[in-house]
Amino acid sequence: MPELIRPKLAYNYFPGCSLERNAEAYHKSSMATAERLSMRFEEIDDWNCCGATEYISLQMLASYALIARNLAQAVKSNGGRDLVAPCSACYLNLKKCDKHMRADAVLAERVNSALAAGGLAYQPGSVHVRHLLDVVMEDVGCEAIAAQVTRPLKGLRVAPYYGCLISRPGLRVDEHNPEYPMILDDLMGCLGAQVVDFPLKTHCCGGHMTQISEATGFELIRRLVKGAADYQADLIVTVCPMCQLNLDAFQGAMNRYFKTAYHVPVLYFTQMMGLAFGLSPEELGIGAELVDARPALAKIGVELPEPVAGEGGAPKRRKDDKSLPMPKMPAGPAGTAEEVRR
Amino acid sequence: MVNASPPSLTPFDFLDEVQARTPGQSRLLMCIQCGTCGGSCPSGADMEHTPRSIFAMIRADMREEVLRSNTPWYCVSCYYCTVRCPQDVHITDIMYTLKRMAVDARLYEEPAAPDFSKVFINWVENYGRAFELGLMSQHMLRHNPFGVLKIADMGLGMVTKGRMAFTPKRIRGIQGLKAIIARAKELEAVHA
Known part of the structure; x- marks a missing residue:
């Protein structure tokens, strides 16, 4: 394969609140892989929270003004560049705000009246908002990505999980199917992974429901984790920090709720790219996930130090448990996990 | 005795308000009551009324029943209904509107x-x-x-x-x- 001989691709970057801390691994791995792909991301100056799905639930105009402030900041930072968001919720909010402002002159005028109170303005249509996955696949492409692969993800069964807000309501270009996209499948394929044809790939992770109604939230998480385990996926690959948080951090609580013992690690697509490019797990923030990814990664020869106390998949046996001890599931590759009740 | 009071002269107040408070075109009036929304909803089983029912109730001007319903609060914002709706009703956006209206009217049941x-x-x-x-x-x-x-x-x-x-x-x-x-x-x- 020939060396990459093209100028650096430059973008405005909107990390979003999650990537500052709970999904720092996503940020870290995005930057590390971007370097390999000759992409440069410049964080827009003094950005604010996009409001997630919460602000729009309480305020209409203020939520649009909150989002539009970021679009205005992006124009100020470096107007001509595409604005890239790695978080699907931020991505949709930014994109939707611009779309509605373009379509609705009254809304655009009121949002601008609000922005003027902070000395800002935003001309609808002037910022092109894109998701990080789209940018990587459309601007760099499979061929150039494959050229960087030094450690193919051979033999690793990967369930590509898109979630909702990158897939729907279909604000991307037409060829993306809102229910069965292939772009992440294709990317994992060109990294050499064995891609699971995952039927739940655009189902919902539950968003904030774990905090509103456990029964609803955990059920949505269970469906996805069980689905991936049924398809004998070694891990789930995600493109959104909310999906990662639900499927990874709440997997233990979900297991306790349903008395199951699933163990399916959840990594970001940028971490998978980095591993395939031969980067070290540390450079990619691997090890911060609560469901231990080491057994899965051992399959491709990646070794990690013992994790600090985190939360595993299987529920702990209680001290006063009078039932007969059952053989423990090895903390091995996912897919061996079965419902304890069965 | 039923229907003791005469029907309201402006029976679509609530419908109009829901449409007006939804950014862009809600297309709420285009609903043909097919039920694709409820059938596509991952949390529909936990809703008191499916989106289809809610839209019928909005048209029937059942303001209080709609705003007291847990339906919009169980919407997980996945947009499955929206992309599947044969009439292109902006269902998820309408759910957000109903949340805002319920909060303004202090009519939600589960805080x-x-x-x-x-x-x-x-x-x-x-x-x-x-x-x-x-x-x-x-x-x-x-x-x-x-x-x-x-x-x-x-x-x-x-x-x-x-x-x-x-x-x-x-x-x-x-x-x-x-x-x-x-x-x-x-x-x-x-x-x-």
Whole structure:
């Protein structure tokens, strides 16, 4: 394969609140892989929270003004560049705000009246908002990505999980199917992974429901984790920090709720790219996930130090448990996990 | 005795308001009651009324029943209904509108979801950024104090893995953001 001989691709970057801390691994791995792909991301100056799905639930105009402030900041930072968001919720909010402002002159005028109170303005249509996955696949492409692969993800069964807000309501270009996209499948394929044809790939992770109604939230998480385990996926690959948080951090609580013992690690697509490019797990923030990814990664020869106390998949046996001890599931590759009740 | 009072002369007040408060075209009037929305909804089983029923109720001007329903609060914002709707009704956006109207009218029955949103935006309005630890702890102490114990090990895991910030981050332009938000709220009140 020939060396990459093209100028650096430059973008405005909107990390979003999650990537500052709970999904720092996503940020870290995005930057590390971007370097390999000759992409440069410049964080827009003094950005604010996009409001997630919460602000729009309480305020209409203020939520649009909150989002539009970021679009205005992006124009100020470096107007001509595409604005890239790695978080699907931020991505949709930014994109939707611009779309509605373009379509609705009254809304655009009121949002601008609000922005003027902070000395800002935003001309609808002037910022092109894109998701990080789209940018990587459309601007760099499979061929150039494959050229960087030094450690193919051979033999690793990967369930590509898109979630909702990158897939729907279909604000991307037409060829993306809102229910069965292939772009992440294709990317994992060109990294050499064995891609699971995952039927739940655009189902919902539950968003904030774990905090509103456990029964609803955990059920949505269970469906996805069980689905991936049924398809004998070694891990789930995600493109959104909310999906990662639900499927990874709440997997233990979900297991306790349903008395199951699933163990399916959840990594970001940028971490998978980095591993395939031969980067070290540390450079990619691997090890911060609560469901231990080491057994899965051992399959491709990646070794990690013992994790600090985190939360595993299987529920702990209680001290006063009078039932007969059952053989423990090895903390091995996912897919061996079965419902304890069965 | 039924129907003691004469039918309202403006029976579509509520329908008009829902449409007016939804950004863009809601296309609510185009609903043909096919039920694709409810059948596509991942949390439909937990809703008192499916989206299809809610739209029929809106047309029947059942303001209070609609705004008291748990339906919009169980919408997970996945947009499955929206992309599958044969009439292109902007269902998810309408659910957000119903949430706002229920909060304004103080008609919601279960406070957990609106309170979660309120705590979330309180951090955003005062700092410009979300603050997970503050949000989770405030919310759980109020609505699910025993839940804290249930997810204690997850919280501990998040802390040991360095995934939880202990202090909120404030943006430099917070005064400007506050002015923007205050102005937006004034404008919305004037045009409501």
